[in-house]
Amino acid sequence: MDETLELTERRVTGCCRPALAPRLDAAAAKRLSDDLSILSHPMRLQILDLLAQRDGQICVCDLEAALPVKQPTVSHHLKLLREAGLIDSERRGLWVYYMIRCEAVTALRDRLLTQLDALR
Amino acid sequence: MDETLELTERRVTGCCRPALAPRLDAAAAKRLSDDLSILSHPMRLQILDLLAQRDGQICVCDLEAALPVKQPTVSHHLKLLREAGLIDSERRGLWVYYMIRCEAVTALRDRLLTQLDALR
DNA sequence: CAACTATATTGACAACCTTCAATCTATATG
DNA sequence: CATATAGATTGAAGGTTGTCAATATAGTTG
Numbered sequence: 001m002d003e004t005l006e007l008t009e010r011r012v013t014g015c016c017r018p019a020l021a022p023r024l025d026a027a028a029a030k031r032l033s034d035d036l037s038i039l040s041h042p043m044r045l046q047i048l049d050l051l052a053q054r055d056g057q058i059c060v061c062d063l064e065a066a067l068p069v070k071q072p073t074v075s076h077h078l079k080l081l082r083e084a085g086l087i088d089s090e091r092r093g094l095w096v097y098y099m100i101r102c103e104a105v106t107a108l109r110d111r112l113l114t115q116l117d118a119l120r
Numbered sequence: 121m122d123e124t125l126e127l128t129e130r131r132v133t134g135c136c137r138p139a140l141a142p143r144l145d146a147a148a149a150k151r152l153s154d155d156l157s158i159l160s161h162p163m164r165l166q167i168l169d170l171l172a173q174r175d176g177q178i179c180v181c182d183l184e185a186a187l188p189v190k191q192p193t194v195s196h197h198l199k200l201l202r203e204a205g206l207i208d209s210e211r212r213g214l215w216v217y218y219m220i221r222c223e224a225v226t227a228l229r230d231r232l233l234t235q236l237d238a239l240r
Numbered sequence: 241c242a243a244c245t246a247t248a249t250t251g252a253c254a255a256c257c258t259t260c261a262a263t264c265t266a267t268a269t270g
Numbered sequence: 271c272a273t274a275t276a277g278a279t280t281g282a283a284g285g286t287t288g289t290c291a292a293t294a295t296a297g298t299t300g
């Protein structure tokens with residue numbers, strides 16, 4: 001039985017139309033979902049919010065005091081945000097101060113916006 | 121030792137400033153992260169993309185053919201998207217056709233945009 | 241340098257998420 | 271009604287992520 005016949009049969013049954021392929025390929029989908037994943041945790045959102053609010057700098061102990069998790073957990077999320085390029089840190093004496101990288105947040109926002117708008 | 125003294129000491133040490141509280145409360149952060157989570161999977165993004173592209177309707181067998189996962193996995197992601205209100209379905213005979221809910225995607229996009237813009 | 245403090249790292253554990261084979265349900269058709 | 275097909279559901283297995291106690295590191299201060 002040849003493919004042409006098979007395709008015709010499928011069309012006849014009323015179901016599937018020919019060749020449906022994603023515009024968004026697997027790699028692009030992965031990149032977009034990575035962009036979304038870094039943001040999709042309440043604690044990371046609250047940390048970004050705190051850093052944005054006090055647009056100077058905040059030390060870890062302030063963050064720890066403002067959030068309902070222990071210090072290693074705060075450090076863990078800070079590390080993820082830093083690896084994603086969304087925040088930066090600077091040691092001053094005993095303390096480490098964190099600050100938001102506005103251009104990076106803006107760039108991320110713009111990427112998300114562009115790609116979400118393509119989904120319509 | 122009273123609190124006032126403690127606060128003064130902290131300020132003197134150069135670290136923590138008074139009262140840092142998230143503008144984004146825990147519940148709002150959870151809602152936002154839920155919005156992000158539904159999107160943050162490559163397969164769901166590709167499904168939305170396929171549905172947006174063919175803005176009519178697509179049956180599950182077409183989706184299954186276009187994606188590198190088995191039928192139960194496709195159904196699983198479709199269920200999550202439907203529960204999130206981003207897509208809709210309609211049985212026609214043996215087949216179930218899925219369609220994107222543009223207003224819902226737009227509303228989600230707008231929510232994200234608003235809240236991300238507050239993070240700066 | 242000893243004692244101390246702020247933060248980072250490690251490792252263990254639990255919770256959650258993704259996937260699939262197997263099975264179930266609904267519909268169609270001979 | 272028997273058989274067949276599309277899709278949903280269930281349950282198990284594996285993977286990833288989030289949390290914390292314990293510990294390590296880096297800087298400070300007497």
